[in-house]
Amino acid sequence: FTLVFNYSHVSGGMSHTVLLRSDGYAVACGRNNYGQLGSDRSDAERGHTSSSPNRMYDIRTVNLGTGMTAVSVDCGMYHTCAVLSDGTAKCWGYNGYGNLGLGSYTTWGDSPSEMGDSLPTLTLGQPAVDVSAGWDHACAVLLDGTLKCWGHNNYCLLYTSPSPRD
Numbered sequence: 001f002t003l004v005f006n007y008s009h010v011s012g013g014m015s016h017t018v019l020l021r022s023d024g025y026a027v028a029c030g031r032n033n034y035g036q037l038g039s040d041r042s043d044a045e046r047g048h049t050s051s052s053p054n055r056m057y058d059i060r061t062v063n064l065g066t067g068m069t070a071v072s073v074d075c076g077m078y079h080t081c082a083v084l085s086d087g088t089a090k091c092w093g094y095n096g097y098g099n100l101g102l103g104s105y106t107t108w109g110d111s112p113s114e115m116g117d118s119l120p121t122l123t124l125g126q127p128a129v130d131v132s133a134g135w136d137h138a139c140a141v142l143l144d145g146t147l148k149c150w151g152h153n154n155y156c157l158l159y160t161s162p163s164p165r166d
Helices: none
Strands: 007-012 016-021 026-030 070-075 079-084 089-093 128-133 137-142 147-151
Touching: 016 070, 079 128, 079 137, 089 128
Parallel strands: 007 070, 070 128
Antiparallel strands: 007 016, 016 026, 070 079, 079 089, 128 137, 137 147
16 A cells, blocks of 8 residues: 655544645544544544454545645544644544633534534634644644643643743
8 A cells, every 4th residue: 555645744643643745735544433534524424344443545635724734733532633834723523621722622523514614723822833632632832932732631731831930
């Protein structure tokens, strides 16, 4: 099995993988039980069965919005986040702990019309330059070098940049 594009980054979640192509398009494969692939379809609609767990199939381009490509992607357990070419960030998939940073607990990406221009961008206050997703949380590095984190704050996972000391 050969992938015909050049890739600049790969990230694996609990049971999904997202690859960032060198042209900025993100592609995803694996389980989609919470919309973590960003394909607007559930596992059942994609024909996923547990009898083919090692089969890499149904690789799809993630719809990030009109004219948008990604500069950074990362997978959490059942969610995925990306920094887009315009400095905004989007997350999709499981949101039971606020993993997506949208101020709600609604899962995104598992129903028709939830990706692309319909998927909200995160309110970060300034452009993001990188993103990292953990088990049930995520953090973005912002343009000024500070961090903004969201999701489950178990064991102080949601680190915030310290204030300068006198």
